[in-house]
Structure formats: structure tokens, C-alpha cells
Amino acid sequence: MVGDIPFDPKLDDTTFIPCDEQRAMPYNKNGGSLCIDGGKDFVNEYFAKGFKPGKVKGQTGWITVRFMVSCKGESGRFRMESMNRNYQPMQFDSSITRQLMTLCKSLKGWEVFQVGKESRMVPLFIDNPDTTSVIKAYDYYQRLTFKMKDGAIELILP
Amino acid sequence: MKRVLLTYTCNLVVGVLFAQEINCDALYDKDSPCYEACQSYNRAAWDWSYKQGSRLSQMSLDTNVFLCPTFGKAYYVKAIPYLKRGEFVQWKQLIDSAVKYEPNTYMGYRGGARFMFLRDYEGAISDIERCDSLLTIDIGYIYNGDYHLQMVRAFSYAALGQKGNALAIMQDYLAKAPYAGPFDYLHLGVLQMELKQHDEALKSFAAQVKNNDYVADAYYYAAMVYKHQGNVQECKGNLEKAKKYFLSGKSLPGKSSYIDYPDKVYLQQIEKELFLIINR
Structure with missing residues (x-):
């Protein structure tokens, strides 16, 4: 699937163990976006406190960090993609990208995605609706996109 | 062809x-x-x-x-x-x-x-x-x-600092539109509020409630206008309503969509204002 993040021994922490990555839900699972305790306001505050702007002129564009959240609510398999305002790939200054990656990896409170009686959504791969009467947690993907202007975070999406 | x-x-x-x-x-x-x-x-x-x-x-x-x-x-x-x-x-x-x-x-x-x-x-x-x-x-x-x-065009101009231009685009669009979108009057009100057209903003928030009363954000922004006008009673009442609506899931799309919608208010903002008004 587009957006899947397979394990890469050169990049990934071996202590992060997904439960069933073949069935990991894509980012847009349940039509949803940010699944963290405290929501977007918590995330905004977290990065406002933790990120030290570099004020590096020309470091303008978007940096997206994609990752997986396991069925236990742990995060791993972080990947970063960045582009300039013309949507061309762009390498940002390492003082910026290192900070963002570290902060993303340290961000806690990811929700556990459960499917069961109370769920409004049944994943496509569950053929028999009866199985949804048993609550089960799944791995899923998340992303954070940082709109950057001269080395500072202008805003965080989604 | x-x-x-x-x-x-x-x-x-x-x-x-x-x-x-x-x-x-x-x-x-x-x-x-x-x-x-x-x-x-x-x-x-x-x-x-x-x-x-x-x-x-x-x-x-x-x-x-x-x-x-x-x-x-x-x-x-x-x-x-x-x-x-x-x-x-x-x-x-x-x-x-x-x-x-x-x-x-x-x-x-x-x-x-x-x-x-x-x-x-x-x-x-x-x-x-x-x-x-x-x-x-x-x-x-x-x-x-x-x-x-046209609403998106107006949001974009507003974000670039051209709020007067944005308001003109929005008003022109809403005057000609056969019906308003689910959140249009809320955004119109926010823009009017930012341009210090407070009475017009309150009318727009009321229009939002009439058109689609599933948006905590409209009550929050109305509270902000009342706060500016020194009307503590209305401010507090609207904030309480905003909190109640937010907690029951009636708010601008955010978590249930791919992205946050413009002018979206978070619970923390509502609670912070409630705290300030109660402890003033």
C-alpha cells in the first residue's frame, strides 16, 4: 500500500515491534487524522516548547514525518520527507531535521486503535462482521507535517 | 469533440x-x-x-x-x-x-x-x-x-494578511451562493471579528447557529466578541455552550478528518478562556 513503512535495519529500532504490520491501518483510517491524547493543542504546545528555531534563512517549505503506531500505542519506523515551496525535494539543515525527528520520536500518548463492538468502522480486511464483536487492537500509521519558514515552525498539520 | x-x-x-x-x-x-x-x-x-x-x-x-x-x-x-x-x-x-x-x-x-x-x-x-x-x-x-x-481563496488571502480582500471575496460569494456551506458563516464571523466589525461578527455567528448548530467554534468566537465588549454574562454562557458542544463532538472537523479545518478551536482554548472569566 502507498504509505506503508517496511522495516529497515539501517534505520529502525529493533525494539519497536508491530503486532501485525500486514494489517496496519493507513493514515486515513477511520477517516481520522491525529490520534494522540490531548489532540492538536497538545502537539502544538509540545513543539512550541521543545523546538528551538534555527532562524536559518531559506529553510522554507514542508517537512513531513511519517511513522507507525503499534497496537500497544508505541511509535516507530520514523521516516522524513521534505520539500520546498515548489514541492521539490529539499534537504533541510540538520539542526532542524534532527530536532524534529527527536521530538517526534519522544512524543508519547498515541491512542490505541481498537476495533470492536463500539467501533464505528470495520477495516476492509475483516470479512466476517461477527469478528468485530471481539475487541482487537491494530497497528496504524500517523504523520506530522511541519510548515517551515526560515527555520521556524509556521504551523503543524494535520 | x-x-x-x-x-x-x-x-x-x-x-x-x-x-x-x-x-x-x-x-x-x-x-x-x-x-x-x-x-x-x-x-x-x-x-x-x-x-x-x-x-x-x-x-x-x-x-x-x-x-x-x-x-x-x-x-x-x-x-x-x-x-x-x-x-x-x-x-x-x-x-x-x-x-x-x-x-x-x-x-x-x-x-x-x-x-x-x-x-x-x-x-x-x-x-x-x-x-x-x-x-x-x-x-x-x-x-x-x-x-x-471562493471560500478557500478568501481563507488564503486572509492568511496572507489581506483580510479586507478576503472579507470582500467571502461576502461576494455568500451574496450570490444559492446556499451557504456548513461552516461559511462561522468563517465570515471570524474574519469580521478580526477586522473589529464586532456587531456584524455576532450576526454571522448567529447565522451559523441558525444554518448549522453543530459547531462549538461559533459559540467560542461569539464569546470572544462578548469578552471584547465587556459582556461577562454572554461571554461565560457562550464558552460553557462551546465546551458542551465540543465534548459532545459538535465542532469543526479536526480529528475526524484528514486535517484541521480553518479557524478550528481546541478544548484547551475554550477551557483557558472559561478559567479566565470565572477567575477574573
Whole structure:
């Protein structure tokens, strides 16, 4: 699937163990976006406190960090993609990208995605609706996109 | 030519899988590779195993554009999962191809997505205004129908500091629109509030409640106007209502959508203002 993040021994922490990555839900699972305790306001505050702007002129564009959240609510398999305002790939200054990656990896409170009686959504791969009467947690993907202007975070999406 | 039949708008509503079936007979000659590509697209559109973003789906779309390199819809559909899942470089390359071959259909869509997913204000304005110049009919709405593209154009100008211009665009649009969108009056009110047109802002928030009373944000912003006017009673009452609505899930889309909507208020903001008014 587009957006899947397979394990890469050169990049990934071996202590992060997904439960069933073949069935990991894509980012847009349940039509949803940010699944963290405290929501977007918590995330905004977290990065406002933790990120030290570099004020590096020309470091303008978007940096997206994609990752997986396991069925236990742990995060791993972080990947970063960045582009300039013309949507061309762009390498940002390492003082910026290192900070963002570290902060993303340290961000806690990811929700556990459960499917069961109370769920409004049944994943496509569950053929028999009866199985949804048993609550089960799944791995899923998340992303954070940082709109950057001269080395500072202008805003965080989604 | 037959193609004219389908190029009716710059914008589309995104479907769950492959979206709408295409009337290939109306668009292409039956013996042409494009007709075959179009038919192949339709077959996949109704096959559940070709779910959006899957390898099978993406490969099928590659085949479509191999057969018919000008088949804009295939680029557009292939681009969607990249947009939703945050691979924006890939999305842009694909959607640019869709726009190149079918600008009337996809230019406005691209503009709306640039605003909604990336807050690319300049890009959104550029696409929407080009779309407007291409068409003699209404330019349409963003991918899910929640905002007319003129509203998105206004949001973008406002974000770039041109709030007066943004207000004029919004008012002009709402004066001519057959009906308002689910959140239009809220955004109009916020803009009026920012321009210190407080009485007009309160009228707009009231219009929002009348049009769609499922938005905590309208009560929050009304409270902010009352706070400015020194009306503690109304301020507190509206904040309490905003909190109640927010906790019952009645608020501008955020967590239940791919992205936060403009002017979205968070619970923390509401609670902070409530704390200040109670402990003043």
C-alpha cells in the first residue's frame, strides 16, 4: 500500500515491534487524522516548547514525518520527507531535521486503535462482521507535517 | 469533440475507491487505446480488490496512463493516497499531470487540496484564480464539498494578511451562493471579528447557529466578541455552550478528518478562556 513503512535495519529500532504490520491501518483510517491524547493543542504546545528555531534563512517549505503506531500505542519506523515551496525535494539543515525527528520520536500518548463492538468502522480486511464483536487492537500509521519558514515552525498539520 | 462532455468543472469530489465511473463512450473512439484505458479504469473502479493505494490499484492506474498518457483521471486517482498519507512530493508530480491534461477538471481540485492539506496559500490562490479564468461556469467546491473554492481563496488571502480582500471575496460569494456551506458563516464571523466589525461578527455567528448548530467554534468566537465588549454574562454562557458542544463532538472537523479545518478551536482554548472569566 502507498504509505506503508517496511522495516529497515539501517534505520529502525529493533525494539519497536508491530503486532501485525500486514494489517496496519493507513493514515486515513477511520477517516481520522491525529490520534494522540490531548489532540492538536497538545502537539502544538509540545513543539512550541521543545523546538528551538534555527532562524536559518531559506529553510522554507514542508517537512513531513511519517511513522507507525503499534497496537500497544508505541511509535516507530520514523521516516522524513521534505520539500520546498515548489514541492521539490529539499534537504533541510540538520539542526532542524534532527530536532524534529527527536521530538517526534519522544512524543508519547498515541491512542490505541481498537476495533470492536463500539467501533464505528470495520477495516476492509475483516470479512466476517461477527469478528468485530471481539475487541482487537491494530497497528496504524500517523504523520506530522511541519510548515517551515526560515527555520521556524509556521504551523503543524494535520 | 466528445471530451467537452466531461470537462465541466475544475473540481471533483473524491470517492472512496476509484470514485465515479466514466462514460467512456462519450469521451473516446471505441478503437482507441484511450477507450481501452478508460474501460479498464471502470472495471477496476467496481472491484474491491483494487482498493485505494493498493499495489494492484496503483499498477492498474499505471497501465491506464501507459495506454493513454493524456488520461487525467488515472493520474488524479493515483495521486490521492499520496495526498492522504503525507507523501506530498509524489502527490504533486501526479496531480500536476492530471492538471496538465485536464486543467478544467483538476485545477480547482488541486488548489483546494493545497490549502486544506498544506496551507499553501499562494498555491491555492494561483490554482483557484486560474481555474476561475478557465471556466465560464461555477468553479465548484473542495474535494469533500465542505467549502466552495471562493471560500478557500478568501481563507488564503486572509492568511496572507489581506483580510479586507478576503472579507470582500467571502461576502461576494455568500451574496450570490444559492446556499451557504456548513461552516461559511462561522468563517465570515471570524474574519469580521478580526477586522473589529464586532456587531456584524455576532450576526454571522448567529447565522451559523441558525444554518448549522453543530459547531462549538461559533459559540467560542461569539464569546470572544462578548469578552471584547465587556459582556461577562454572554461571554461565560457562550464558552460553557462551546465546551458542551465540543465534548459532545459538535465542532469543526479536526480529528475526524484528514486535517484541521480553518479557524478550528481546541478544548484547551475554550477551557483557558472559561478559567479566565470565572477567575477574573
